[in-house]
Amino acid sequence: MAQVTDHRGGVRSLSVPIPDNPLGHTLVYVVDTDRGPVLIDTGWDDPESWDTLTDGLTACGTSVTEIHGVVITHHHPDHHGLSGRVREASGAWIAMHAADTAVVRRTREAPAERWFAYMAAKLAAAGAPEEHIAPLRAAPPRALPGLSPALPDRDIVPGELLALPGRRLRAIWTPGHTPGHVCLHLEETHPARLPGHGRLFSGDHLLPGITPHIGLYEDPDDNRGALCSSETESSGEVTDPLGDYLDSLERVGRLAPAEVLPAHQHPFPDAAARVRELLTHHESRLTGLLALLAEPLTPWQLAERMEWNRPWDRIPYGSRNIAVSEAESHLRRLVKLGRAEAVTGSDPVTYVAV
DSSP, rough: OOOEEESSEEEEEEEEOTTTTTTTTEEEEEEEEEEEEHHHHHHOOHHHHHHHHHHHHHHHTTTGGGEEEEEOOOOOOOHTTTHHHHHHHHEEEEEEEEEHHHHHHHHHSSSHHHHHHHHHHHHHHOOOHHHHHHHHHHHOOOOTTTSOOHHHHHHEOOTBBBTTOOOEEEEEESSSSTTEEEEOOOEEEOOOOOOOSSSEETTTTTTOOOOOOOOOOOOOOOOSSSSOOOSOOOTTTOHHHHHHHHHHHHHHHHOSEEEEEEEESSSOOOOHHHHHHHHHHHHHHHHHHHHHHOOBBBBHHHHHSSSSSSSSSOOOOHHHHHHHHHHHHHHHHHHTTTTTOTTTSSSSSEEEEE
């Protein structure tokens, strides 16, 4: 059965399970409007998740057929996965920031074998050992989970109010976790009169006890190398996801919402304090990486030496790929700040502190 929490003021949340994931579930928010309920995120595309979502809506006194719209904080499958099924059942519109819609579009268009080849080449460039890359090279072409996400039919425009009759929900662009991640500021008096400015649906941008993954913005058509490429900009300018995230954090902190309603874990007050903790965490991590880069290291070697929530030899295969991407995003930040540089002539490329 779905766990339903009433946050008052016409806002409830449903805990929708994520299969085989330590996060456990995604908090899908149900926001009442004058045209019917609107969902903020939908959960993973899985039969149990779908049943939980529909049962939860029934417990809220509505049904999936009554959904008026779906607002997606970002394109990841534990947030966007069930959007297509909701739209099929209800005729609801789906809204997403254009930068993440672009990711959805190229995910749908690139065949599975192209993704395998891209990931193998990316890991090789990062210095991954051949035994780690070999399964990707040998993988048969097949459909992968999350490679056919629903295309949104509305853009979320940063700074503008969404078209939710009877509500004031403003989009705040917060890139970093994904290029088009948005937080949603409910500009209405808190139902418990907590001090601050409304409530913030924070997606994965601001979580009470987790630091969200900051990796590189993936594009299988980008052949220019992990740290010398731009996945989202045709101008050729190198992207800086960690820099984007840190800037976005400060912007959210200045909003000073009375309460944060995240997509995982639990609601919490004092967004500014949590922002300060995360800024301190990333500065400490960058400083620690500079110490590791006293000797030249590939991104893979750096990831092996970084501090994670478990020893490297106990990190699962897929999570190692994510860890290397996170290491690369931090390397990219250090290079952009002039605190690290590539070692000329190294192959695979290594980096060293300046």
